[in-house]
Amino acid sequence: MCVLSSLFGCKGVDLMSLFALAGSLEQGLAFGIMALGVYLTFRVLDFPDLTVDGSFPLGGAIAATMIFSGYNPVLATLVALLAGFIAGGVTGLLNTKLKISGLLAGILTMTALYSVNLRIMGRPNIPLLRRDTLITMLEHAGLPRAFVALIAFLALTIILKLLLDWFLSTEIGLALRATGDNEAMIRSLGVDTDAMKLLGLCLSNGLVALSGALIAQYQGFADVGMGVGMIVTGLASVIIGTVLLAPRSIGAATLGAILGSVVYRFAVFFALRAGFAPTDLKIVTAGLVVVALAAPTLRSRANTRVAVRSLLNGGGSGNGNAGNQGTVQGIQSGHQERQGCPE
Amino acid sequence: MNAIAGTFPVDMGIIKIDGRDVTRLPEYARAALVGRVFQDPLQGTAASMTIEENLAMAFKRGVRRGLGRGVTAIQRKSFKSYLEVLGLGLESRLGDPVRLLSGGERQALTLLMATVAKPKLLLLDEHTASLDPRTAEQILALTDRIVRHYNLTALMVTHNLRYSLAMGTRTIMMHEGEIILDVANPARARMSVEDLLDQFARVRGERLADDRILLEL
Numbered sequence: 001m002c003v004l005s006s007l008f009g010c011k012g013v014d015l016m017s018l019f020a021l022a023g024s025l026e027q028g029l030a031f032g033i034m035a036l037g038v039y040l041t042f043r044v045l046d047f048p049d050l051t052v053d054g055s056f057p058l059g060g061a062i063a064a065t066m067i068f069s070g071y072n073p074v075l076a077t078l079v080a081l082l083a084g085f086i087a088g089g090v091t092g093l094l095n096t097k098l099k100i101s102g103l104l105a106g107i108l109t110m111t112a113l114y115s116v117n118l119r120i121m122g123r124p125n126i127p128l129l130r131r132d133t134l135i136t137m138l139e140h141a142g143l144p145r146a147f148v149a150l151i152a153f154l155a156l157t158i159i160l161k162l163l164l165d166w167f168l169s170t171e172i173g174l175a176l177r178a179t180g181d182n183e184a185m186i187r188s189l190g191v192d193t194d195a196m197k198l199l200g201l202c203l204s205n206g207l208v209a210l211s212g213a214l215i216a217q218y219q220g221f222a223d224v225g226m227g228v229g230m231i232v233t234g235l236a237s238v239i240i241g242t243v244l245l246a247p248r249s250i251g252a253a254t255l256g257a258i259l260g261s262v263v264y265r266f267a268v269f270f271a272l273r274a275g276f277a278p279t280d281l282k283i284v285t286a287g288l289v290v291v292a293l294a295a296p297t298l299r300s301r302a303n304t305r306v307a308v309r310s311l312l313n314g315g316g317s318g319n320g321n322a323g324n325q326g327t328v329q330g331i332q333s334g335h336q337e338r339q340g341c342p343e
Numbered sequence: 344m345n346a347i348a349g350t351f352p353v354d355m356g357i358i359k360i361d362g363r364d365v366t367r368l369p370e371y372a373r374a375a376l377v378g379r380v381f382q383d384p385l386q387g388t389a390a391s392m393t394i395e396e397n398l399a400m401a402f403k404r405g406v407r408r409g410l411g412r413g414v415t416a417i418q419r420k421s422f423k424s425y426l427e428v429l430g431l432g433l434e435s436r437l438g439d440p441v442r443l444l445s446g447g448e449r450q451a452l453t454l455l456m457a458t459v460a461k462p463k464l465l466l467l468d469e470h471t472a473s474l475d476p477r478t479a480e481q482i483l484a485l486t487d488r489i490v491r492h493y494n495l496t497a498l499m500v501t502h503n504l505r506y507s508l509a510m511g512t513r514t515i516m517m518h519e520g521e522i523i524l525d526v527a528n529p530a531r532a533r534m535s536v537e538d539l540l541d542q543f544a545r546v547r548g549e550r551l552a553d554d555r556i557l558l559e560l
Contacts, residue, residue, distance in 0.1 A: 047488075085511055086551075122534065128439055129463060164443050167410075169412065169414075170409070170410045170411060170412065171399075171403060171408035171409055171410070171412075171413050172410060173413060174392070174399060174400050174409055174413040175400065175403075176375050177389070177391075177392060177396075178389045178392060178400055181389035181390060181391050181392060182386070182388065182389045182390065184386060185387055185388065186389065186400065187370055187371050188348065188370065188371075188374060188377075188379050189374055189392050189400055189404050189405075189456075190371050190372070190374025190375060190404050190405035190406070191371055191374075191408070192371050193371070211465060248415070273364075292554060305508070
């Protein structure tokens with residue numbers, strides 16, 4: 001507790017906040033599965049997939065409805081995953097077969113899913129009080145009550161991360177990565193790139209819906225609005241992971257996405273403690289993603305400006321150096337601001 | 344080139360490669376038959392992926408891909424011997440992402456990737472046009488070596504008249520979508536760049552004359 005309080009610079013961390021902090025960790029891991037899905041489309045396939053905002057509540061809706069009706073939670077979670085897989089497939093087909101732009105294809109599926117989710121649930125909200133969920137099942141199986149969600153989510157998230165790492169190193173995985181990197185090239189090597197995009201979108205949304213199913217069981221309800229802004233949260237996680245780890249391998253990048261998700265939940269926790277209204281979190285998240293995405297552009301512009309100025313000053317070595325130092329400091333402080341922003 | 348590779352569909356006529364009608368085959372389905380090197384060195388490789396991953400994908404040209412390991416230890420060994428042929432020291436940089444390579448190095452790697460699976464036809468689409476003269480010469484020499492070594496059929500497009508006679512065994516000159524010259528060895532061996540220019544000037548002169556008549560100038 002002392003370590004935690006000194007680490008995060010908060011005075012008087014009481015037992016309640018420690019529980020809340022542990023809760024943030026659990027949520028971060030469960031949302032981390034969603035971040036893995038976003039990583040797969042956004043980074044690997046280079047496909048901005050907005051289906052996520054619909055497939056996340058889809059997973060929650062299916063899991064909650066099935067559990068509420070008395071189905072086995074394991075089965076409910078697996079069906080949720082499958083449904084997400086299909087939702088991703090719909091976006092993929094819209095994009096590859098009907099040539100609708102990726103962004104719009106995702107928006108269309110997401111919008112359609114809103115109706116689908118309401119149909120599945122029959123009402124906007126389903127509580128899971130006193131129902132058997134994955135988490136209560138594990139409690140019955142003898143896992144210590146305080147750690148059951150932590151252990152379950154940690155294990156599942158790591159297993160899925162390793163599976164994704166493995167998949168991306170297989171022959172198909174290489175073809176999928178190349179589809180996001182240089183589509184013309186991998187097509188000329190005999191890969192049906194449409195099939196690769198379809199597969200990537202299916203897998204990604206399967207992960208996202210699984211994450212939605214877990215979150216619904218964790219928080220004890222599913223809500224039709226639980227997916228709003230989910231893609232931005234996922235992007236924020238992936239970006240935080242990139243900043244923290246500067247990943248050079250797939251394994252590091254997927255770890256970064258999960259770590260980013262956990263850090264994001266901690267950031268939310270501290271933002272709420274600092275007095276942010278929960279309703280303001282989305283704008284803070286969106287701002288964070290804007291800053292992170294704009295950073296490379298702003299940085300190169302600042303560098304150009306300094307270079308031009310030192311040239312105009314007659315290339316005096318003293319001036320040039322001072323200017324450069326200024327930029328370096330500017331970048332460094334910008335960097336710190338960016339990392340510090342969510343906190 | 345795009346018609347042969349299947350990048351865009353043809354309006355009329357048929358395309359046969361090694362006796363097989365491929366006119367209706369999509370680009371990815373022709374991959375086993377056709378290897379291609381583009382003008383832009385960035386086009387032939389996946390920048391974020393490593394040299395060995397790029398080569399592994401090239402080895403799977405036109406073959407069904409499964410869930411086997413993308414790059415195996417045995418492959419890695421053979422990649423080294425292939426890369427040694429290039430003489431660029433790439434064999435010791437298997438794990439480097441391709442984005443770190445120079446334009447010439449990337450084009451050499453692309454050439455290797457287009458040929459390792461021994462396609463029936465190698466398409467070279469002005470593949471040295473965006474390289475500096477020295478690197479261009481190196482890539483051309485390498486092209487010649489690889490084509491001879493694997494005994495490949497290659498079709499090279501170039502605007503460089505010297506290359507058009509120095510490389511290969513047959514020269515076809517095109518102007519406004521039509522073949523205006525088609526010479527093969529041994530007649531071709533005696534031709535010079537000046538002969539080509541003469542031929543071109545003559546055909547173009549006739550064309551201009553035709554146009555004048557048409558327009559009644």
